[in-house]
Amino acid sequence: MxxxxxxxxxxxxxxxxxxxxxxxxxxxxxxxxxxxxxxxxxxxxxxxxxxxxxxxxxxxxxxxxxxxxxxxxxxxxxxxxxxxxxxxxxxxxxxxPPEEAEDRGERLSLFKPDKTEAEVKNPFAGGAKKPAGPAVAERPRAGTNKYGRVLAVPAARQLARELGVDIAQVPGSGPNGRVRVEDVRAYAEQAPAAAATAAPAGFPPPVAYRTPAGYEELEERVPLRGMRRIIAQQMMASHLYTVRTLVVDEADVTELVALRRRLKERAEEAGVKLSYVPFIFKAAVEALKKFPVVNSSLDDARGEVVLKKYYHLGLSVATDAGLVVPVIRDVDRKTILELAAEIGDKVARARAGKLTPDEVTGSSFSVTSVGNLGGLFSFPIINVPDAAILGVHTIQKRPVVKDDAIVAREMLYLSLSFDHRLVDGAEATLFLREVVARLEDPYWLLLHAV
Structure with a gap:
């Protein structure tokens, strides 16, 4: 068999x-x-x-x-x-047997009897229940397995996601109440209002787009799949489950530019391309040590703040398929050269689509460097469940006042997006000032490098 x-x-x-x-x-x-x-x-x-x-x-x-x-x-x-x-x-x-042949999702070890499908889909909801309209509440519901998971064929689950339908509300016509594709379509057609409010708990109903009359042939529709689908889900989670606030500062990185220029050739002799990111990582870690709440997450379900005593930094990488955030673990235990080598390796593999799942999960803080793309500064999206993300921008030579004289200096804007539920404005500002201080004195980073 x-x-x-x-x-x-x-x-x-x-x-x-x-x-x-x-x-x-x-x-x-x-x-x-x-x-x-x-x-x-x-x-x-x-x-x-x-x-x-x-x-x-x-x-x-x-x-x-x-x-x-x-x-x-x-x-x-x-x-x-x-x-x-x-x-x-x-x-x-x-x-x-017919029932066994059609059962394509019943034995899920991740789903426990006390965990509903809505809670698994929306782990940040903290157990909040979504009110159901009268029309939905009176309808018979889909069948469930012994773990409380709705019985449904994969195509029906996918269609329910696309239509914003809570599949648990759809009456199933298959064996034991299993939901089929036609069941989802019928439910969405007969109760469009109920379907609209049946999005996963905490999420607004999906927005329906209507093509302007007469322009149908001038549009192309592409399924939201692959990495773009994952990115969309992550961005929605960040928007819904963080109170995002921004603080911006600037650093005089003239000394850092000179130091990197001096070390660049020696790093190349070791086969490593030295960017500014390893220095920024090291500066961020020192600031995180002084302000540990920035290196935290909020466990809504348990009502606890998770203070992390490790420093796993995510780095946003633009690829042809979309944005990927590989994680560099234990940044505090690695030298500038070791960080440069690991960052170069993971950036290359991210763009080649060769990262493993473990390499894109478990960050405690993230950095997004858009300096090579231009722009003055940005308002980065927090990589949930991190508490904050640091935006690094273009290093530009600008006139500044130093010792009562106008001089040309290498200046860098930094922006910190932070979850205001966890981090106060004063803490965020002091954290960013600490990062600035470390970058303006890069030799300190070398003295304290592991």
Whole structure:
């Protein structure tokens, strides 16, 4: 009998993945650990290896589907050869009971009996319940499994997300109340108002776009998928679950520019490209040590502030597919040269789409450097659940007053976006002044580097 290939839990916080590309076709012979499918999750693309050797009998999900972890995505017959693949597929279809064949998401180890689907989708909601309209409350609900998870086919879940429908409110016509695609469509058509208010708890209803009359042929619609979908979700979470405030300062980095120029050739001799980012990372860590609340997160569900005594700094990287934030761990324990080498490696792999899930999670503070793009300063989006993010801008030679004389100095604008629930304005301002002080005296950073 064919074995199920499940979408594995790729990282602790990952609950779903998007099927980007199948690397083998139905009927192909696959070897154990052979790349089987590309999956997008948490801003990285991962090639999943086949856990079995045999024949790929059937793909259970399509490219573009978003499925929860532990969902069966394919069937592999270990006993069949390439010639027997069609027979194996037919046998699998005949031998599987109807209920088992249609169950494509029931055994989710991440979902516990006391955790509803809405809470899993919206972990920052802190247990808040969404009021339901009278019309929705009176409707029969979808069937659930023993963990309290709604029974629904993957395509129905995807359609519900796109329409802003709470799938738990949709009456299922399948076995045991399982929700089908047509159930979601019928629910959305019959109760558009209820569907609009059935977005995940804490989220506003989705905005429907209407094309101006007569301009239909001058528009192109592209599905919101892959990295852009992940970015959109992260930005929405940052907007809804932080009270974002901004403080801006400037630093005279003339000494830093001179120091980097002196060290650049020596770093290149060691095979490392030395940017300003390692110095900024080191300055940020020293400021975080003095103002630990900036290096924190808020656990809404438990009503606790999480003060982190480690310094894992995320760095925003622009790629062809979108923005990625690789994380450099234990910045306080690494030298400027070590940081430069690791940053260069992760930036290159981010742009090549080769980062692993663990490399883009677990930051305690983030930095976004847009200096090479221009612009005076920005209001960066906080990388939730971090409490703050530092924006670094273009170093420009500008006239400033120094010792009662107007002189040309290398000046840098810095902007700090912070969650005002955690960080007060005074703390944010003093934190940024500390970063400025360290960058204006970069030799101090070298003396205190590990």
């Amino acid at each position: 064919p074995k199920e290939v499940l979408l594995p839990e790729l990282a602790e916080s990952v609950v779903e993945g998007e099927i980007l590309k199948w690397l083998v076709n139905e009927g192909d012979v696959v070897a154990k650990d052979q790349p089987l499918v590309e999956v997008m999750t948490d801003k990285v693309t991962v090639e999943l290896p086949s856990p079995f050797a045999g024949v790929l009998v059937k793909k259970l999900v399509n490219e573009g589907d978003v499925v929860p972890v532990e969902t069966p995505i394919a069937l592999i017959d270990e006993s069949a050869g390439a010639a027997a693949a069609p027979e194996a597929a037919a046998a699998a279809a005949q031998s599987a």
